[in-house]
Amino acid sequence: MAWQDAVEQTVTGLGYDLVELERSAGGLLRVTIDLPWEPSLAGGAEQFVTVEDCEKVTRQLQFLLEVESVEYKRLEVGSPGIDRPLRNERDFERFAGQVVDITLKAPIGATGSGVAVTRKKFRGTLERNADGTGWQVVWADEPKLKPGQKVGKNRPPAPVHALGFVLDELREARLAPIVSFKGRGAPSPQGGA
Known part of the structure; x- marks a missing residue:
């Protein structure tokens, strides 16, 4: 299994959606997560990713990336923001x-x-x-x-x-x-x- 697939599996296993996974020069590994959307809940109060959510995912990904021997200098986990990409x-x-x-x-x-x-x-x-x-x-x-x-x-x-x-x-x-x-x-x- 490629490390990208392992990251996606970990993020979804924690109850989040993986929006983007980006690796840039300089060793930055950026992971963008969001809360899953359920059509039945549409029209209800919008939920947002919190700092605690990002911390939880960061801790799990640090362990995973060490086990997978993925080289990176900095891991950044965040929410999609106001210009969120639409992928599917x-x-x-x-x-x-x-x-x-x-x-x-x-x-x-x-x-x-x-x-x-x-x-x-x-x-x-x-x-x-x-x-x-x-x-x-x-x-x-x-x-x-x-x-x-x-x-x-x-x-x-x-x-x-x-x-x-x-x-x-x-x-x-x-x-x-x-x-x-x-x-x-x-x-x-x-x-x-």
Whole structure:
């Protein structure tokens, strides 16, 4: 068994999900964990990884890495943060309705749609496709308002765009790092990236 598989098995055995496992130059071994998500509990209070959770995983991984003879200088265990990567179908189900940043492997190549032919990066609200076979990102290209600028009543609404995709077409998908200092309300979708 490879040491990466042993790390994943240890993390899941402790009751956490392994989000990312990264080994960088200089001997840093970074392990990102999250609490498991259950669809039946969706809509309940969101639970977060605590410092105690990270300490518990760190202690177990130190023993494991010693047994596996994995060379590293520093082990760092943490939570995914506000720009959490979305890796699999379960992650997309969990964060449906949230604002995400996606990067495609290849440009979309659509002309006449108002979207640049070479565009690969998009920011919008993650939704399930109408047919249920894939996903889509929905956004409106509204111009940014300057502080104090008022929006006229006669201003036409910005056109809404939707980009459908399947997971194989993605290079990367992450939650959009949107910070609101007005409380925990749902952030409003922002324009495309």
